Amino acid sequence: MKEFIAFVKKEFLHIFRDVRTLLILIGMPVVLIMLFGFAISVEIRNVNVGILAPQHEVLIDRLANKIDASEYFTVAKWLTSDQEIDPLMKQGKVDVVLAFDNRFASRLYTKDGAQLGILVDASNPNIAASEAMYLMGIVQNYFQNNTQQQIKTGGLSTNVRMLYNPQLRSSYNFVPGIMGLILIIICALMTSVSIVREKETGTMEVLLVSPIKPIVIVFAKMIPYFVISCVVLLIIFVLSFTLLHVPMAGSLFWIVIISMLYVILALSIGLFISTIVDSQMVAALITAVVFMLPVLMLSGMLFPLESMPKFFQWISSIVPARWFIAAIRKLMIEGLAVQYVLKELAILAGMTLIILGVALKKFNDRLE
Amino acid sequence: MAAIQTNQLVKTFNAGKVSAVNGISLTVEAGELFGIIGPDGAGKTTLFRLLTTLLKPDSGSATIDGLDMVKDYKQIRSRVGYMPGRFSLYPDLTVIENLSFYASVFGTTIQQKYELIKDIYCRLEPFADRKAGKLSGGMKQKLALCCALIHAPSVLFLDEPTTGVDPSSRREFWDMLAKLKTHGITILVSTAYMDEASRCNRLAMMNNGRFIGIGTPQTIVNEFDKTxxxxxxxxxxxxxxxxxxxxxxxxxxxxxxxxxxxxxxxxxxxxxxxxxxxxxxxxxxxxxxxxxxxxxxxxxxxxxxxxx
Amino acid sequence: MENVIEVQNLVKKFGNFTAVDNISFEVHKGEIFGFLGANGAGKTTAMRMLCGLSYPTSGSGIVAGFDIRTQAEQVKRQIGYMSQRFSLYEDLTVLDNIELFGGIYGVSKREIAERSEQLLEKLQFTSEKNKRVKDLPQGWKQKLAFSVAVFHRPQIVFLDEPTGGVDPTTRRQFWEMILETAHNGITVFVTTHYMDEAEYCHRVSMMVDGHIEALDSPQNLKLKYHAASMGEVFDLIARGAKRSD
Missing domain, CATH: 3.30.70.2070 (VP9 protein domain)
Known part of the structure; x- marks a missing residue:
């Protein structure tokens, strides 16, 4: 036990001697969260509205005037067919389109009622949500006060469609992705590099010739990065709660448990890498290419998995971060109970067992 | 009892294509300072790794302190000290941190074993708080020796300890080894510098994985039979x-x-x-x-x- | 005698630290000049100035007829350089390396082809010319590195601890090549801290704490200090050293 403590102490010394790396590890989550949280502005101003009306009707004209008069919106275009919507939005000429039914005013009084569509460019989800809400407010207000008769039958049904980002993923949706990425960097990358460094300097040779057990070396290497991961997790939780207003809807206990499981999995990956390579360069490259890139590309952090080709969806199922991010999203944002993440939990646990087992078996107490 | 006894040790790499150690039989008595000299690639390092149980032989056998190198490798590891070719120190840790870390790896403390390393360590003491990476070659070598000695091993393996160290430090190093012998420690040391051979009790000349001559420095020179x-x-x-x-x-x-x-x-x-x-x-x-x-x-x- | 290096009162300071402290010496054409000193004595700094890699704080130096202060680029064209740390690209083949370094020094394509054939034949490397350097034995690498350093036929070749960590057999073969090079009229300027190698040099300078403490032929130095070997001479001289790293 004394040997173990001395070993852990030594690992912490290595980390604290290299303050720059430590600052990067702790600073990275802060920077990423700020970036995702604030680079995406939530203010709305001068939103260009397009009005799609098959015929000019007085009712529609008046509504358009009313919208134009508000401080947020400008009526920029009149459209006659829905084919015009896409090019105009892509050019940025309009941000929102208000689409009226054919013979809107007369339909309003029929049994089936009239349809009014609001189409929003949702590539910036926060803004899109606000735009839709404000516009809806104006429209509803107009129909309540300005129509002479109360609309009795059918009436008006508005329907909002978010274009280009149908899931309306807002900034805090990135938090699980950031966690998945940073924990891989700290645990897998740093652990593998720190073990391989001992191979490079030749200290591993001396340690192997000493009576110390390989398992002690392995766990002593893991503990400091486990601790740093916990600190980083705490920072992420606090920042996302206070700055990004992430709901933290589910059970905090299970969020922490799943994060810990993922940390152990990432540590095992680091250990595994260190057993198969001999230079720090290769260790860093392998971690980056084999584990970090898929976290960015295939875990659903940046690109929705549902819209990927089947092949990549299949590949993504062996990326640990995918399951972690899915589980955290459900718990943290959607606020689901733990029963809904049992599958993810089981897959992560299984992966951990396999990788840790293989890594420990491969971690030799000889040089070959 | 012989401190090191090997019998026809063979070790090959790349599926038998490269034979690094090719039938080495060697007996080193307890308390002897035994040298192995030979050029780079002669197989010295592989022989050391075999004897320190880091590698398993393809064939042949060896005992260290009477313990079998394959069966009893765990016991051997607590009895031998090993200083690999590259000084295995942590460059970002200080002199004292390196030493106390290696002490605790072997379950001891600097204070307990101070007597043995005192002569060497006293020269490092003024630099106790300097990072090992900032030491000169000679200082690194002394620190590495202290680290290999800290658990009072009965057999000490030094793989090219004087490579890349300036001449005065090299001489000092051999003086230290001579002193260690008086503590009864068996020392096996390899070197590529032929002039260091005379400092050994006995030595073996190694080339291409074989011994091409073995004896005391005097007998080896006497056996030179040409003009x-x-x-x-x-x-x-x-x-x-x-x-x-x-x-x-x-x-x-x-x-x-x-x-x-x-x-x-x-x-x-x-x-x-x-x-x-x-x-x-x-x-x-x-x-x-x-x-x-x-x-x-x-x-x-x-x-x-x-x-x- | 014709001088290819002339140095007068050369000084290099880094802040308060004087790495090279007012050194003056000459090196003759075709000479093997040993530049000796313990680690940290200032050898490398002095050599960097001579190669035009570092600007002197004060003093002057002429290397191969060019001023190291004002004509560093011309100096670089006239010299070859080899060090223990970097000499060849390990992942390139023998021939690739020769062509690369020949090209860097502006040797024409035709001449590269001609000379590399001669070189490979002389080194008996012809059958290995398409092997990667990392697959060669250490001794071969060393020979090749040296041959590449003198491939463009420089006036002077600077060798910075060329034999560090190399075994005696290889070192012997290496020194034989140096002897040959000097025999062919190329001046060899070599730093080393292996004192037995100093015996191969025509003249050696011993640097202690940034200045030159002794400069003579090995034989004269041994006589002067009543020593049997250059190692002893060095010990006697270095005893006064204050600096150590």
Missing amino acids: LLAIRGDEMYRLLNDVRNIEGIEECYTFGDVHHIRLQKDTNLKMTDIEQILVHQYHHTNVKMEPCQPTMEDCFMNASKKER
Whole structure:
């Protein structure tokens, strides 16, 4: 036990001697969260509205005037067919389109009622949500006060469609992705590099010739990065709660448990890498290419998995971060109970067992 | 009991294609300072890794302190000290941190074993808080030796401890080894510097994975059975090539400011003959020649020539 | 005698630290000049200035007829350089390396082809010319590195601890090549801390704490200090050293 403590102490010394790396590890989550949280502005101003009306009707004209008069919106275009919507939005000429039914005013009084569509460019989800809400407010207000008769039958049904980002993923949706990425960097990358460094300097040779057990070396290497991961997790939780207003809807206990499981999995990956390579360069490259890139590309952090080709969806199922991010999203944002993440939990646990087992078996107490 | 005993040790790499250690049998008595000299690639490091249980032999056997190198490797590991070719220190840790870390790895403390390392460590003490990476080669070497000694091993393996260290530090290092011997520690040390061989009790010359000579420094030199001459002249480079053309000369090689000539065993060639040929046939000037005593390096060159 | 290096009162300071402290010396054409000193004595700094890699704080130096202060680029064209740390690209083949370094020094394509053939034949490397350097034995690498450093036929070749960590057999073969090079009229300027190698040099300078403490032929130095070997001479001189790293 004394040997173990001395070993852990030594690992912490290595980390604290290299303050720059430590600052990067702790600073990275802060920077990423700020970036995702604030680079995406939530203010709305001068939103260009397009009005799609098959015929000019007085009712529609008046509504358009009313919208134009508000401080947020400008009526920029009149459209006659829905084919015009896409090019105009892509050019940025309009941000929102208000689409009226054919013979809107007369339909309003029929049994089936009239349809009014609001189409929003949702590539910036926060803004899109606000735009839709404000516009809806104006429209509803107009129909309540300005129509002479109360609309009795059918009436008006508005329907909002978010274009280009149908899931309306807002900034805090990135938090699980950031966690998945940073924990891989700290645990897998740093652990593998720190073990391989001992191979490079030749200290591993001396340690192997000493009576110390390989398992002690392995766990002593893991503990400091486990601790740093916990600190980083705490920072992420606090920042996302206070700055990004992430709901933290589910059970905090299970969020922490799943994060810990993922940390152990990432540590095992680091250990595994260190057993198969001999230079720090290769260790860093392998971690980056084999584990970090898929976290960015295939875990659903940046690109929705549902819209990927089947092949990549299949590949993504062996990326640990995918399951972690899915589980955290459900718990943290959607606020689901733990029963809904049992599958993810089981897959992560299984992966951990396999990788840790293989890594420990491969971690030799000889040089070959 | 012998401290190290090996019997026909063989170790190959790349599925038998490269044989690094090729049938080494060796007995080192307890308390001996035993040297293994040979060039890079002779197989010294592989032999050390076998004896420190880092590698398993393909065939053959060995005991360290009477313990079997395959079966009892765990016990062996607590009894041997090992200093690999690259000084295995943590460059970002200080002198004292390195030492106390290695002490605790072996379940001891600096205070407990201070007596043994005191002579070496006292020279490092002024730099106790300096990072190991900032030490000079000689200092690193001393620290690495302290780290290998901290658990009072009964057998010490030093793999090329003097490579890349300046001459005065090298000499100091051998003085320290001589002192350690008085503590009864068996030391196996490898080196590529032939001039260090004379500091060993006994030594083995190693080349291409085999021993090509074994004995005390004196017996090895005594076994040199050919005539050795030192020659110099005005044009050293031309001299070298011309001497090589003379019938009856086995080898001629540079040796500092002279060239050494080793005659074939059964030749009738005399010093005066050589001088005649060089002066008259090759027009050399100021040729001076004298018989000289073989050094360890001459013996090594002779032995490796024989082996070929 | 013709001088290829002339140095007068050369000084290099880094802040308060004087790495090279007022050194003056000459090196003759075709000479093997040993530049000796313990680690940290200032050898490398002095050599960097001579190669035009570092600007002197004060003093002057002429290397191969060019001023190291004002004509560093011309100096670089006239010299070859080899060090223990970097000499060849390990992942390139023998021939690739020769062509690369020949090209860097502006040797024409035709001449590269001609000379590399001669070189490979002389080194008996012809059959290995398409092997990667990392697959060669250490001794071969060393020979090749040296041959590449003198491939463009420089006036002077600077060797910075060329034999560090190399075994005696290889070192012997290496020094034989140096002897040959000097025999062919190329001046060899070599730093080393292996004192037995100093015996191969025509003249050696011993640097202690940034200045040159002794400069003479090995034989004269041994006589002067009543020493049997250059190692002893060095010990006697270095005893006064204050600096150590």
